[in-house]
Amino acid sequence: MNIAPLNDLATWSIAALSVLGLLVRPWRIPEALWVVLGATALALFSLIPRSAVLAAILKGTDVYLFLTGMMLLAELAREEGLFDWLAAYATRKAKGSAQRLFMLVYGVGILVTVFLSNDATAVVLTPAVYAAARQARAHPLPYLFVCAFIANAASFVLPISNPANLVVYGAHMPPLLNWLRQFGIASAFSIVATFLLLRFTQRGALAGTIERHVQLPRLGLGGGLAAAGIVMTAVVLLIASSLDRQLGLPTLLCGAGTAVAIIVWRRSAPWPILKGISWSVLPLVAGLFVLVQAVENTGVLRLLIQEVASSAHSSPERTALAAGGIAAFLCNAVNNLPLGLMAGAVANGAHLVPRVTGALLIGVDLGPNLSVTGSLATILWLLALRREGQDVSAWKFLLVGSIVMPPALLAALASFVWLALR
Numbered sequence: 001m002n003i004a005p006l007n008d009l010a011t012w013s014i015a016a017l018s019v020l021g022l023l024v025r026p027w028r029i030p031e032a033l034w035v036v037l038g039a040t041a042l043a044l045f046s047l048i049p050r051s052a053v054l055a056a057i058l059k060g061t062d063v064y065l066f067l068t069g070m071m072l073l074a075e076l077a078r079e080e081g082l083f084d085w086l087a088a089y090a091t092r093k094a095k096g097s098a099q100r101l102f103m104l105v106y107g108v109g110i111l112v113t114v115f116l117s118n119d120a121t122a123v124v125l126t127p128a129v130y131a132a133a134r135q136a137r138a139h140p141l142p143y144l145f146v147c148a149f150i151a152n153a154a155s156f157v158l159p160i161s162n163p164a165n166l167v168v169y170g171a172h173m174p175p176l177l178n179w180l181r182q183f184g185i186a187s188a189f190s191i192v193a194t195f196l197l198l199r200f201t202q203r204g205a206l207a208g209t210i211e212r213h214v215q216l217p218r219l220g221l222g223g224g225l226a227a228a229g230i231v232m233t234a235v236v237l238l239i240a241s242s243l244d245r246q247l248g249l250p251t252l253l254c255g256a257g258t259a260v261a262i263i264v265w266r267r268s269a270p271w272p273i274l275k276g277i278s279w280s281v282l283p284l285v286a287g288l289f290v291l292v293q294a295v296e297n298t299g300v301l302r303l304l305i306q307e308v309a310s311s312a313h314s315s316p317e318r319t320a321l322a323a324g325g326i327a328a329f330l331c332n333a334v335n336n337l338p339l340g341l342m343a344g345a346v347a348n349g350a351h352l353v354p355r356v357t358g359a360l361l362i363g364v365d366l367g368p369n370l371s372v373t374g375s376l377a378t379i380l381w382l383l384a385l386r387r388e389g390q391d392v393s394a395w396k397f398l399l400v401g402s403i404v405m406p407p408a409l410l411a412a413l414a415s416f417v418w419l420a421l422r
Contacts, residue, residue, distance in 0.1 A: 008298040011047045014038050015291045019333060022284075022373055025394075031379060032280040035287030039294075048294040056293035057286045063163055063337065064282050065248030067119060067380075069255035073230055074123045075276040076258055080222035087131035088216045096212035098138055102202070105129055105143045106195055109150035115234040117247075118151035118162050122380035124230065130388045136210035141392070142202035144385060148369075148397070149404060151377040153194035155365045157187045160241040164340035164375075168347065168361045174354075176242055182358055186416040190366055193408035201400050222262050229258025278383050285337070285376060292338030296345075316353050317417055324359035324413045328367025328405070336364045336375045355420035362412050369405040372397045 018038025022031045042048045048056075077083055090108070094101035113121045126147045133140035155162035159169075159179055166173065174182065199206070219227075233254040240250045263270055331339050343364055347357040368374025372382055372394050385392060 007047055010045065011042065011294050011298055014041050014045075014047070015295055015334070018287070018291055019335075019373060022379075030280055031382075032284035032287070035284050035291065039287040039290035042290065042294045048290065048297060052293055052297065053290055056289040059293075059341065060285050060289045062166075062246045062248035063285055063376075065252045066117075066163060067123075067281055067285070067376075068277075069233070069248070069251030069253070070117070070120050070123045071277045071281070072252075072255035072259055072273070073120075073226070073233060074127065075273050076229065076255075076262055077124060077223075077226040078127055078276070079273060080226045080262065081217060081219065082223040082226045083128040083131045084135075085217055085219040085223060086128045087133075087135045088214045090132045091136040091211065091214045092216065094136065094210060096209050098136075098142075098206045098208055098210050101132070101136060101138065101210060102142060102146065102199065102206055105132070105146045106150055109146055110154045110191060113151055113154040114157045114161050116230070116237065117160060118155040118375065118377040119380055121147055121151040122377040122384060126381055126384040127388065130385070130390065135214050138210040139205045140390065142205045144381075144390065144392070145198060145202065145400060148378050148381045149194050149198050149400075150191070151381065152366055152369045152375055153190045153408060154187065155377075156183050156190070156361060158238075158241065160237045160247060162365050162377075163247070164336050164364050165361060166247070167337065167340035168344045168357070168364060173244060182354070182419070183362075183416070185419055186362060186412040189415045190362075190408050190412040193411045194369070194404055197404040197407060198400070201403055221265060225258060225262050225265065229254060229261075232258075278380075278387070281376075281380060281383065284379070288335050288338050288376075289341075292334055292341060295334070296342065316355055317420075320356045320359035320417050320420070321413055323356055324363035324416075325409070327360050327363030328409050329370070331364060331367040332371040332374045335373060335379075336368045340364045355417060358416055358420070359413055362416060363409070366409050366412055367405065369408070370398065370401040374401075 015038060018035050021029070021034030021038075025031060025034075039053070043050060043053050090101065090104050093104060109121055109125060112125050116124070126144065129143045129147050130140055133143045152162075156165060159165045159173055159176070173179075233251060236250045236254055237247055240247055259270065259273060263273075327339065327343055340361075343360045346352070347360060352360075368378055372378050372392070378397075382392065
């Protein structure tokens, strides 16, 4: 009896249940535990070789280093009052207008995403935005939604704007100027469309006024060092990207260097800072890599390569639109980082033309704006919210995402394919 189909079915079932647990979070069990339990079950039932489990976990090494560095910078900024200072400053600049504060947060979100990555927007910007909403005595949800949606909408402006970009292209990353020529217009459509649609969904909450007179707190040397560390990280990431280097270790070194400077200045122990980091993110990411590797082992990737290669040869434009759309919706089933690995393997295996690979990347980057499981950045955003005592249900996010994501995706993909034809 051939048990391979049964094993494949079991693999898909365990992976689906793990993602469902991540999405629904029944009994308030943490997201990471569902994913780790699924990965463990796959290994225990021999649905994935133990060697493949280790290899899948090691694939994420650069991502773990990157996230650790970013979370360290975020915790330092929180501890040193940088977020409170930025919140008060943004609230004063809004001059009592909820809509102006919304635009300010969106603009800052673009800058953070472009130059520090979408994960940084989720980890670093979200607490600052929540503090700003609290200072302004405004309903926080519209501004918090900005952090989640712009983190994905602006994540293909530069190669460093999303770790998934590096995963999709791997060693075949286009030079920076070529990247800007390919994705510049599509990024602009993505950012503008997302702003207009998100603004439309939040129009009711943004109709009133907010606190105008907010005292600007004093920013000490520790806060200045934290801000300098964040700016230094952005510069280092741009340099590393231009040299085609991985971003994880430079980010960790910048975060660690900033932490050492602040700890030495304060003459304090590092434990409070380390305790404040959401370490559960790392096993969650590792578990996602294992789940996707197990699904890949069922042969689905080989079938995808064959199908996409055949379609791309006969109709590259239609294939680009279809591939981008399919990738966008698949992100919400398996998360965009592991899907980026699959997309990169498909692109390399099928020797896809640039317009199809680029459309895949747009789908991988922008598609996660549909649901909370779509990207690692959105999951990090959820964790940041819960730390502040806030929560957004999967259903509430889906209601907004179903309005915002599809038109923005269509605009970005259509402009990208149109530009490729010129």
